[in-house]
Amino acid sequence: MSLDSVIPASAAAAYAAQHQFIGVITPSGNTVVERITQGVLRDLPTVSPHFSRTPVFGSKDPSPDAYAYEGILAAAQLLTHARPDVLVWNGSKGAGIGFAHDVALASEIQAHTGITATTSILGLKIALAVRGITRIAVVTPYSDAGQKSALDCLAREGYDCVAEAHAGLSDNLSYACVPLDRIREMAHGVMLARPEAIVCLCTNFPAAVVAAPLEAELGVPVLDSTALGVWSALHVCGVDTSPAAPRWGSLFGLQP
Structure with a gap:
């Protein structure tokens, strides 16, 4: 399908097309997640991203073997005010401390907010398994x-x-x-x-x-891993990600 036939021509039409919201939690020292997320979503015009940050910066991690839940849950709670369809932790720490930590984190976010949650590393696990x-x-x-x-x-x-x-x-x-x-x-x-x-x-x-x-x-x-966070969140929402595949890679043509 031609992207010209999908992407609205005017600013008003583009705004009106965005009826699915994803809430993204990102580390505070991160300058990549927002840019990649917004870049992918230019090819998926029904989706609007909304961001919140949690303290992760510098070269020392004060919680090296686990997640600092207080900051992540506070960021998640702020995003609930926008009523997103999904919440995603777009951070890769789980690949260093164990995937079970991401399973627990997603479960805790969902229990705390009532909104389905996923993570970049859970997306990695699914993409490799598929x-x-x-x-x-x-x-x-x-x-x-x-x-x-x-x-x-x-x-x-x-x-x-x-x-x-x-x-x-x-x-x-x-x-x-x-x-x-x-x-x-x-x-x-x-x-x-x-x-x-x-x-x-x-x-x-x-x-x-x-x-x-x-x-x-x-x-x-x-x-x-950044793209995996976006991909995982979009699939929780039931979004067809295939229009993003030519620009962003075969991951976005993958159906979990």
Whole structure:
């Protein structure tokens, strides 16, 4: 279907078309989540994103082995005032501390707000399961220690991490500054191990914008954690995400 036949021509028509709301909780030091979410939704004109933040910034995590529920639930509660159809935690911490933490977080958000909740990492789990993928390569902006935590966690979750590349950064804000050419270089490098998919972790890492061209070049799915949060929220709402696939990658053509 041509996007010209989907996207309203006037500002008034575009505004009127937005009748599905997604509430997005993002780390406070993040400059990527809003941009990626709004970028994807330009191709899905019935959906409007609404954002709230929770304290996550700098290079030290005061709660390294668990979620800081107070901030996340406060952010979720503010979003309930807009009555969104879904709430999504678009953060990737669960890939370092265990997927069960995201299951519990989504359940707690839903219990606290009465609104269905999901997370980026729950989206990752679903996307890999739908494709039957367990052999992955992992690309991140993380430090050595952060990367080891992610790889160890993913191994415990049953994934065979056959290759990895990381930028060596530790400050949350700096993750967004990794050049796109560097992300492409890391993705090409891990393909030497022939993974079934490349997983780009960190929702303040702009890998989503190069996922589609990388898939065309490399021939495997490139699953970005920020895009996964958007995708998971949209599917909870029953939105057809396929119009976003040409620009944002095969993930958006995937039906869970």
